[in-house]
Amino acid sequence: MTETPQRPLRVLAAMSGGVDSAVAAARAAEAGHDVTGVHLALSANPQSFRTGARGCCTIEDSRDARRAADVIGIPFYVWDLADRFREDVVEDFVAEYEAGRTPNPCLRCNEKIKFAALLDKALALGFDAVCTGHYAKVIVREDGVRELHRASDMAKDQSYVLGVLDDKQLAHAMFPLGDTVTTKEEIRAEAERRGLAVAKKPDSHDICFIADGDTQGFLAQRLGKAEGDIVDESGAKLGTHEGAYGFTIGQRKGLRLGTPAPDGKPRYVLDISPVTNTVTVGPATALDVTGLTAIKPRWCGTAPTGPGTYTAQLRAHGGETEVTAEPADGELRVSFTEPVRGVAPGQAIVLYDGTRVVGSATIATTTRATAAAV
Numbered sequence: 001m002t003e004t005p006q007r008p009l010r011v012l013a014a015m016s017g018g019v020d021s022a023v024a025a026a027r028a029a030e031a032g033h034d035v036t037g038v039h040l041a042l043s044a045n046p047q048s049f050r051t052g053a054r055g056c057c058t059i060e061d062s063r064d065a066r067r068a069a070d071v072i073g074i075p076f077y078v079w080d081l082a083d084r085f086r087e088d089v090v091e092d093f094v095a096e097y098e099a100g101r102t103p104n105p106c107l108r109c110n111e112k113i114k115f116a117a118l119l120d121k122a123l124a125l126g127f128d129a130v131c132t133g134h135y136a137k138v139i140v141r142e143d144g145v146r147e148l149h150r151a152s153d154m155a156k157d158q159s160y161v162l163g164v165l166d167d168k169q170l171a172h173a174m175f176p177l178g179d180t181v182t183t184k185e186e187i188r189a190e191a192e193r194r195g196l197a198v199a200k201k202p203d204s205h206d207i208c209f210i211a212d213g214d215t216q217g218f219l220a221q222r223l224g225k226a227e228g229d230i231v232d233e234s235g236a237k238l239g240t241h242e243g244a245y246g247f248t249i250g251q252r253k254g255l256r257l258g259t260p261a262p263d264g265k266p267r268y269v270l271d272i273s274p275v276t277n278t279v280t281v282g283p284a285t286a287l288d289v290t291g292l293t294a295i296k297p298r299w300c301g302t303a304p305t306g307p308g309t310y311t312a313q314l315r316a317h318g319g320e321t322e323v324t325a326e327p328a329d330g331e332l333r334v335s336f337t338e339p340v341r342g343v344a345p346g347q348a349i350v351l352y353d354g355t356r357v358v359g360s361a362t363i364a365t366t367t368r369a370t371a372a373a374v
Helices: 020-030 060-074 082-098 105-124 184-193 216-223
Strands: 010-014 034-041 076-080 129-131 138-139 146-150 227-231 237-241 267-273 277-281 289-299 308-313 320-326 331-338 346-352 355-369
Touching: 010 020, 020 034, 020 060, 020 129, 020 184, 034 105, 060 076, 076 216, 082 105, 082 216, 129 355, 138 355, 320 346, 331 355
Parallel strands: 010 034, 010 129, 034 076, 227 277
Antiparallel strands: 138 146, 146 355, 227 237, 267 277, 289 331, 289 355, 308 320, 308 346, 320 331, 346 355
8 A cells, every 4th residue: 555646746735824734735845746835715804813822714824824835935825715614614513503513613624625615626727636734644555446544643643524535535635744653843843944934833723713712602692692491301400501502412511500419420411402492411421322323424435335343433532432333324323332421413423444534424313321312
């Protein structure tokens, strides 16, 4: 197997203005590819400056990307995809929370923006591939089939947020950092050796379009405050909230309950009902999930035809758990070998066969060990 194409390609490097995408573009150019840098303007009203390590897509970020492209010696452009981003990522994010689900906007951005809108435009302009700074690997088998694998360094692996890529998108994806078994400080040192001013720039964290990190405040501004009840499993009222959309399954902090639990142990969010605007809380043991049904499966290659044993990842920074999974009637049905906690509708489940990404789907319902399906 090999990851590096044998012939030079016309490559469009998505440059966010951060260190990872800059080093990825530099490596692609150094490998002999014909690289053009592009910064995606995803905000209709970009701020002049970042807030520390939060946010992205600012004027400062576009300038940092341009300076990096100049140092690398590649052409550079800014493409305005703000309308598409607002519709496919931001509005989807708000709608999912309003429906009581917990979305992952990074997956949606990779699916709809970087490897759909951007890739479509790149191919129309004659480019062969889109290059990003993600830590993941595209491996080409001897029969020519391309596979998506975890990065060589599991500590930096980002294959989870790429699990939405189908085989067509994978055929035009390039991740030059995927084989890097180094610390982030070594990536920064490489950037400094290359003369890239972003070498010491802080990484972007949290949700890129919520620069201050206040997701609940962002949703309240979009959806308005709607007072409702916080209840226990019996339906007894324990407190109130200002919008069920401000909670997620498994949440412990921020419940502001005046009455302690009878056993003195912490309570967690067990269920969110947007219809009644009710949040149900209870003990951690009530979060144990033994299975789930997921919708909208996307396969990184040929879809499985029957049940199989895989490992699954349920969060971008979560660990792996063993599962049995089977596609059926356009859905994915999953059983866990051992119960897991904090699984929320709206999250993505990504299946792996060893280090290979099999595919992903969006969690629709869960089966609890001690309660009915939620």
